[in-house]
Amino acid sequence: MPPLPTTLPDWLALLESRHAETHIDMGLDRVRAVKERLRLAFECPVIMVAGTNGKGSTCAMLESVLLQSGYRVGLYIKPHFLDFNERARINGEMASDEALVGAFNDVEAAREGTDLTYFEFTTLAIAHLISKSGVDVAILEVGLGGRLDAVNVIDADVSIVTSIDIDHTSYLGDTREKIGFEKAGIFRPGKPAICSDPVPPQSLIDHAEQIGADLWLLGRDFNYQGDQQQWSYGGRSQRRNSLAYPALRGANQLLNASAALAALEVLRMQLPCGAQETRAGLAMVELPGRFQVLPGRPTQVLDVAHNPHASATLAQNLGNMGFHRFTYAVFGIMEDKDIDAVIAPMAGVIDHWCVTRLDSPRSAEPEALADKLRELRPAGAKDDDFSVNNFASPAEAYANALSRAGENDRIVVFGSFYTVAGVMAARKSSLH
Structure with missing residues (x-):
């Protein structure tokens, strides 16, 4: 066996060269097997976010509010713009090259020859890194779809599906109903499943009901209202008034913010967030490349x-x-x-x-x-x-x-x- 790379650029080059031919390989059995050998598990609440658009914004708002509230937050978000390290954030800071190289070495040892794509390998490595970083909460962004995405080998305590629209049709199907079913694959029996799409596909609602997920729908279980100056959120048992508009610009950001606040409402006993911290988190959130x-x-x-x-x-x-x-x-x-x-x-x-x-x-x-x-x-x-x-x-x-x-x-x-x-x-x- 050739020696393993010792730097992050060399590791990434190796992973890219291994899978020059197959970019996406649907199915989770291989990833699950490596996850179990890695003993990958979270001892804190996990929030998983899928959707066609709005995933990154929702993750960034959750991270910002939770950081303002004094929690240690792990975030897996993608893709990156300039540095691979952007994908792994621990307590608001990008993971170091050394930390990522260590996580890659751990996955390579647990792989035991199992074939993993670049995305599967790096997903396991970053999840492993976050799980070992003593965080109070982990936020994981799903890559493509949901049901067969590598992130979905982890069980979330709260799942969010943002918007559902036509994209990646060769993998996910060519209708909102087919794509909605794939996104709903991140829902878990008995666990809160939040959907902030104003018109969710029936396939998503049906799947949530079939598995016994606790489905939160925009307009039924949570909603928002706003005027020129401020906005308010209303959930099943929590209202938040006089909120600052999110620092992320654009008409759709209140949908994403409402989903984030619904997830925080679900977790309010484990991770309480005060009114002032919530306002500050929304007002200070940053996410490159989204308007x-x-x-x-x-x-x-x-x-x-x-x-x-x-x-x-x-x-x-x-x-x-x-x-x-x-x-x-x-x-x-x-x-x-x-x-x-x-x-x-x-x-x-x-x-x-x-x-x-x-x-x-x-x-x-x-x-x-x-x-x-x-x-x-x-x-x-x-x-x-x-x-x-x-x-x-x-x-x-x-x-x-x-x-x-x-x-x-x-x-x-x-x-x-x-x-x-x-x-x-x-x-x-x-x-x-």
Whole structure:
């Protein structure tokens, strides 16, 4: 056997090389076997969060409120933008390379030759790391779907499903009913199961009832109301009034915040959170790449919107921002997405498109994207008012948008985590 890597970059390279061919391998038997050999178990409450959109925001709000309340919090969130360490947070800080290498070594020893994908291996390692870090609560974000996601080998005390929309159809099915069933796979008999989708698929409700989960539905078991200044949450036995709007911007964030507060209501005996700590946690939450507005001018917005539901929300949020002379888009997307439906809500918002290839074999070709976008050109539009240009990387597309945008204009980076990550990396390198 060759010696094991001793650094995090070498470990990640090894995991990527092991699974160059198979990216996703459905089924949990292998992961469960390694989990048992690893003796992976949590001695604290576990909150699991699945959904098409809003998972990361909900996790970030939970983490922020619980940290403000004085608890030690473990968070597994993905994907990462610049550093793999972003996926594992202990008490609000990214895990160190050394801690992750130690966890990888433990999983490798427990693997005993069992084949694990990159995602399965790293999920087990980060869960193991969190379980050994003396946290008061663990928050685990599900990757793809729910029922067959590697995170689902862990039993949650509270499960949350945020929104349910069409995405990853080759794995999860092509209807909200099929996808809702996959998401509901994280629910557990006798345990609270929270759904913040305003119109949950019947398949999710039926599954919760069949297994005897304690289903909390938005509008029935918990709800929210808001005006211009503040908002309030009402649950089964707890009200929270005069709440600050979450620091995460966008119209859908009260859905995510309500789900987070419902989970905290469920856990109020084990993890009580005071009114002031809850307000502060929501007011101070941070999450990169979710309608993230950068300081300065021109206005710049980073948003990982990569499916129709997220794109429609992004268009709505942009519409609420006030006047900008021109809007430039830095846009790259994976070819397996519903590209036409992602572009449609944004077509009326964007004047100038800077289309980019992404650093992934699944990237859509910029030339094909550009052809689609040129068909959307308004009749009679001059070149000053509408343009489409292709670029080899998000950094080049972003540099072009930045060189052309005036201080009363706006740049929107969207379409994929890879698009936003590429621009974040370019901004970081320009600062050094």
